[in-house]
Amino acid sequence: MKTLAIFSILILIQIKALATPVYKVTCESPDACPESVVGLNYDGKSVCTGVLVAEDIVATNLHCIPEDLRQNDSSCKDRITVTFPASRSREEEYGHCEIIKWVSPALKDTALTPDWAFFKLTKKAPRLHAPINTNGVSDGEVLTLYKIDPTDKGAGILRKVSCPAVQNSLANPFFIGVKSPILAMVPCETMKGNSGSPLMTANLEVKGLLNSMGTAADVNLKKAPFYHVSFGSNFACLNIPGIASAPSPHADCGKSIISENIREASATLISRFTDPLMKSFNADVNAELDKIHKQSKFVVLWDVEQKNRAFDGVNTKVSEVSYKPSCINFKKDKMRTQQGRLQHGNVTYNLEYLEWGLQIHLDNGGRPRAELVPKKIQSTLQFSPAQMTFGQSVAFKHGAQSYSLPFCEDVRKK
Structure with a gap:
């Protein structure tokens, strides 16, 4: 056994x-x-x-x-x-x-x-x-x-x-x-x-x-x-x-x-490529803003409108700048004293400027590359000087868009 x-x-x-x-x-x-x-x-x-x-x-x-x-x-x-x-x-x-x-x-x-x-x-x-x-x-x-x-x-x-x-x-x-x-x-x-x-x-x-x-x-x-x-x-x-x-x-x-760290690390990596461009980006935007003011004879002051979005790997534009009219740069009292001398009809200013954008592209290895990309804009600014003596705002037309602009002095008072 x-x-x-x-x-x-x-x-x-x-x-x-x-x-x-x-x-x-x-x-x-x-x-x-x-x-x-x-x-x-x-x-x-x-x-x-x-x-x-x-x-x-x-x-x-x-x-x-x-x-x-x-x-x-x-x-x-x-x-x-x-x-x-x-x-x-x-x-x-x-x-x-x-x-x-x-x-x-x-x-x-x-x-x-x-x-x-x-x-x-x-x-x-x-x-x-x-x-x-x-x-x-x-x-x-x-x-x-x-x-x-x-x-x-x-x-x-x-x-x-x-x-x-x-x-x-x-x-x-x-x-x-x-x-x-x-x-x-x-x-x-x-x-x-x-x-x-x-x-x-x-x-x-x-x-x-x-x-x-x-x-x-x-x-x-x-x-x-x-x-x-x-x-x-x-x-x-x-x-x-x-x-x-x-x-x-x-x-x-x-x-x-952990997963939460990855998004932060990705943003930090992207900023290594975008940060060196920001000084030039800001200078270019301000230069175009000054150009628009001169082309519109400082009759109208302009604002910068910037749109930012997170980079998702496909949509390359992460920041883009446009310009929009902000307010009428005339004193209302002075305008009223000159009411009789204001011309009738519309005044048109021809505008030509660049709208700047910041773009990110990925190479075949997934490395980000950043560049500043200009977009040439040709437009017009149109208004009637006679309307400036009436009310609190004036109708302006910038390209295909219409605006009702306040006087800058009223904006500052607020």
Whole structure:
């Protein structure tokens, strides 16, 4: 009976081992298949990508770890398996997770949040690992992304693509420096199952991990034409003894980014491009206002009417200025004494001036560019001088619009 009991236990163990799900991964190009990239299967339901960064340590996204294991020192036995795909010199191999070692802070309600986890395998992998590079990512730097695309048959294909990092983009207004914690790559086409893919240098050093793909809605610009945006965690912020030590982490590395912060950061980024133009904008507007006053012989004083609107990614005009007549610049008492000498009929002033607007455009990477755009206006100002001696206001016609203008002295009294 004792021998039978032991044999039964062995059978159960063997069945359990056979039932452990694996993720079949092949290389699209076996000659260029890095040994360190793995396919990851967790709880037999979902797949991700990961990378071997030490002999027995795999890095992936935190959201690729089951929710109940998202803390340091959690046992992940029988929950996560990894697949090392076959290449010209290697056969397909499998590994099993033993313990979750280090995780990023809890995920927030935005894609612009650090998203990484490192777990230890049950044994050392017979593969070359990829060292971590904490130097950060420069604007325009092209990263090599090794990603595993899931197929309809429950397998995956390891593919290599190149993605340029884009700073100062509304796709991610927090990516403004080499060591900003979250990267934006535009264009960079990814798909579900690519999460955790390593972002590598040409020397196969890991600078970060792919977090997710994004849309304009992720940065509160629901209409912005961002195509194939991907976000990634910058390993310049890592400080894990024996794995990666950032010499001088960015000040924002520990900053908690939530959706409410994104709109403010986007506005701050836009202002970096619009603020330098405002001095010229104000000077141009005032110059045209002075021109209109002279063209209308100062008979009428004019006001500036400015309309501002939030940038939504499509409507490029964020500020535009027009001019409208405000009041009659004559003393009423003086006008009455000269009533008999006032001419009959209408007086017409021909006006020509510029209405200035401030426009914002996005380039293909979602970077804002601001410019001042003039609009040439040709119009007329028409009124009857004889009417100036009657009542409290006078009928004026500016272009196609009619106004009933008060005297400036009455306006000032109010």
